[in-house]
Amino acid sequence: MSNQAEVIIIGGGIIGCATAYELAKKKISVIVLDKDDSVGNGGSSRNGGGVRQSGRDPRELPLAMYAVEHLWPNLSEELGINVEYHKEGNLRLGKTERHLEILQGLTDRATALGLDVKMIDGKEVREINPYLSDEVIGASWCPTDGHANPLLATLGYYRQARALGVKFYTGEEVVAVKKIKGVARQVITKKNVFEGEKIILASGYESRAIAATVGIDVPMSNELIEALVTEAEPKMFSQMLGTADADFYGHQTDHGSFVFGGASGFEAKNKDNGKMITNSITAPCICRGIMKYIPKLADAKIVRTWAGYEDVCADGIPVISEIDEVPGLILACGFTGHGFGISPIVGQLLAQMAAGEKTTLDMKEFRYDRFRAVI
Amino acid sequence: MSTIHDRTKDLGPYVPQPDDDMLICRCEEVTKGEIRKAVHDGMFTIAEIRRYLRTGMGLCQGQTCAKLVKRIVAQELHCSPDELEPAGSRAPMRPIEMRVFANEAKEGAEHE
Numbered sequence: 008m009s010n011q012a013e014v015i016i017i018g019g020g021i022i023g024c025a026t027a028y029e030l031a032k033k034k035i036s037v038i039v040l041d042k043d044d045s046v047g048n049g050g051s052s053r054n055g056g057g058v059r060q061s062g063r064d065p066r067e068l069p070l071a072m073y074a075v076e077h078l079w080p081n082l083s084e085e086l087g088i089n090v091e092y093h094k095e096g097n098l099r100l101g102k103t104e105r106h107l108e109i110l111q112g113l114t115d116r117a118t119a120l121g122l123d124v125k126m127i128d129g130k131e132v133r134e135i136n137p138y139l140s141d142e143v144i145g146a147s148w149c150p151t152d153g154h155a156n157p158l159l160a161t162l163g164y165y166r167q168a169r170a171l172g173v174k175f176y177t178g179e180e181v182v183a184v185k186k187i188k189g190v191a192r193q194v195i196t197k198k199n200v201f202e203g204e205k206i207i208l209a210s211g212y213e214s215r216a217i218a219a220t221v222g223i224d225v226p227m228s229n230e231l232i233e234a235l236v237t238e239a240e241p242k243m244f245s246q247m248l249g250t251a252d253a254d255f256y257g258h259q260t261d262h263g264s265f266v267f268g269g270a271s272g273f274e275a276k277n278k279d280n281g282k283m284i285t286n287s288i289t290a291p292c293i294c295r296g297i298m299k300y301i302p303k304l305a306d307a308k309i310v311r312t313w314a315g316y317e318d319v320c321a322d323g324i325p326v327i328s329e330i331d332e333v334p335g336l337i338l339a340c341g342f343t344g345h346g347f348g349i350s351p352i353v354g355q356l357l358a359q360m361a362a363g364e365k366t367t368l369d370m371k372e373f374r375y376d377r378f379r380a381v382i
Numbered sequence: 383m384s385t386i387h388d389r390t391k392d393l394g395p396y397v398p399q400p401d402d403d404m405l406i407c408r409c410e411e412v413t414k415g416e417i418r419k420a421v422h423d424g425m426f427t428i429a430e431i432r433r434y435l436r437t438g439m440g441l442c443q444g445q446t447c448a449k450l451v452k453r454i455v456a457q458e459l460h461c462s463p464d465e466l467e468p469a470g471s472r473a474p475m476r477p478i479e480m481r482v483f484a485n486e487a488k489e490g491a492e493h494e
Contacts, residue, residue, distance in 0.1 A: 008388060044386055044467060045429040052433055158433035162425065169424045175389035177427075238441060238477055262436070285473055291486030298480060305484075308477035310441065313470075 008199075009174055012036040014361050015194045015203035017181050017217060018210030019043075021051040021157070022339055022346060024164035025354025026207060026361075031171035033362055038201055039173060040194065042180035042213070047161035049211050050346065053283070053315025055234055055256055055268040056157045057247050058348040059097050061124045061149035062113050066372040067324045068120050070349045070356075073368060075151055078351035082155075086163035090155045091261045095245040097152030098136060100300060101145045106251035110147045117149075124149035136244045138301050154247045154258040157347050164354070183220035184208070184336060191221065191335035205361040207337045212318040214340035221333045226321035226378055227341045230274050233289045233314045237307040239263030248300070255296040265307065269293035283314045317344035327353060327373040329360055337361060338375055385461040386426040393458065396422040406454065407447040409440020414454055421458040428469045431455060438469055441477060 014030055016023045019041030027037045043049070058079055060071040075094070083090050101107045110126060117124050127135075129144045169175055184206055185193040194201040208214050212229040240263055249256040257267030271277075271289040278286075290312040298305045320326065320341030330336045337360050339353065346353070352368070359366045385391065402415025412435045425434045428451065437451050438444025444451075448468060456463040474483065 009390070045427040046389075046424075047433075048429060052429075162430065162434050166423050169389060175424070176387055177389065178384060178387035237480070287473075288486065290473070291484050294480045294484035298484060305479070305481040307480050309474060309480060309483050310477045311439070311443065311472040312474070313472055 008176070009038065010199060011202045012038040012174065013203060014038075014205045014207060015040065015201050016207045016209060017194060018208070018214070019046045019165070019175060019177065020049050020209065020211065021047060021161040021164060021350040022209040022342070022353055022357070023207070024161060024168055025350050026209065026339075026357040027173045028164050028168040028171065029354045029358035030361060031168050031173050033358060035362060037168070037173045038203065039168070039175045040179040040181060040196060040201065041175075041177045042210075044177050046165045046175065046177060050315050050317055050342070050344070051161040052158050053234065053313055054157050054344070054347045055266055056154045056258060056260075056347065057097075057249075057256065057345070058092065058094075058155050059149070059152045059247060059249075059345070060122050061097055061117055061147055061152055062099060062249065063117070063345065064324050065116050065120055067345070067349065068117060068122065069368055070352050072122060074349050074352040075153075078355075079153075079155065082160065082351060086160075086167050088159055088163040088166065090160040090163055092153065092155040093245055094151055094153040096135070096148060096150045097247040097249065098132060098139075099147045099249045099251060100132070100139065100143045101251040102142045103144075107145045109251045110145065114147045122149065123151060136246055136248075138243055138303050140300055140302050142299055152247055156260065160347075160350070181210070181217050184217060184333075186221060186333060189334065191333050205335055205337065207339060207357055207361060209339040209357070211340060211342075212316060214318070214338065218338060221336065223330055223333060223336075223338070223375065225326050225338070225341055225375060228275070228319045229316050230319050231277060231279055231283065231314050231316055232268065232270060232274055232344065233285050233293070233312060234266060234268040235290050235293060235309050235312040237265045237304070238310050240265065240307055243303070250300070255293050255300075257297075264310070265304065267293055267297055269296055283316065285312045285314045317342070319343050321378060325373060326375045327356060327370060328375040330375055385459050385465055389424055389426060391459075393422055393460075406450050407435075407437040407440065407444075409442050409446070410436040412437045417451060417454045418458050421455055426455075426459060428452060428455065428466055432469045443472070443475075444469060
């Protein structure tokens, strides 16, 4: 077993795997550590697969637009695995005037930054997707949004990084980062000590406790959210769907099954035993939401439900940043449930930071020290 | 270090076997050869195999193939099947129509 590499990545989710792959392409040696037995067992394998630009925070939108324009279209070819990417649009649905106001606000902020997204009425919605109920009176429509398979994208990055010589060790729970002569140098796990010139911390909410060992904190919370999947159905539609109220979101996969995520409204207050367990009230609630929008799915059978944590950052966008007080440490966390769609570009940006190169996009909005008290 | 944790472990080359075409997961039509190749691609846990190939993700939720998959993966990793955790079981334990599942609460005042 090798304990030294130029870069140590803590967290084997899609961010860690994509970064490892991009670094390996630069011929930089990498070790990836994950506390779980399986690679990508957190949000990377549990999200709804959205590759969305619309509805993003304006600070995060440039990353999503770059990924959609330059990276997602070639990702299957690049990774040698079909990541089931579909750039066939996103409908964010509204049923009330209040919904339409929310959607109009999101749309105005995105078009100001150059995104092709517009408001359409109920009739136009049903021309794009005839399965949507008459309750839908309007939507925002972004034709370049889409979806992909998060399981295959995550494992595809892992497979390719591993083939390029990246060393992955799972079951390695990191307890501390240690500075030597003022710079981040060692990663201490429960079983081993690893050493690198750069350390990238990308382990979701768990990043917080690890960052604390070098005196750094990011204000975020850990929310357990849920998703479900139906049996395979005949092909119905190819768009990604969401709603103004965010009561559910989802798409039909290549396999034919529908994957939908949603919330009961109790997410921040539910009993939480630290494991990714589903709550009995959530999936039925998601089903009720879906049936109002897509009545035809009432007879589709739910095969499986699951839960996953999202690391919700205080201001809704991630921290992707070098740390002034801890040279050598790079933090990537707080993706707030929308990390999957931007993961290909985040992997490139983190690899550029670790390699000491100029980043493709301006990263100042993602700094770790941007948080200010309210007054 | 446990077998499944060290992903740098040298498994040797993938050597085709005469029964690689045998269907193991019938719901999702995954063969023994595909499972063996997945291990060589770095998928060392049952959860990873499942996400990579869809074994056990079909209508029976792995009730038929779980043990077979485990044995094949263990053989490929040269470890005991006991070292491999089964994939997580997910509610509902039998496929349920959305309209039935949704009846957990009745439409009414508390749900707009």
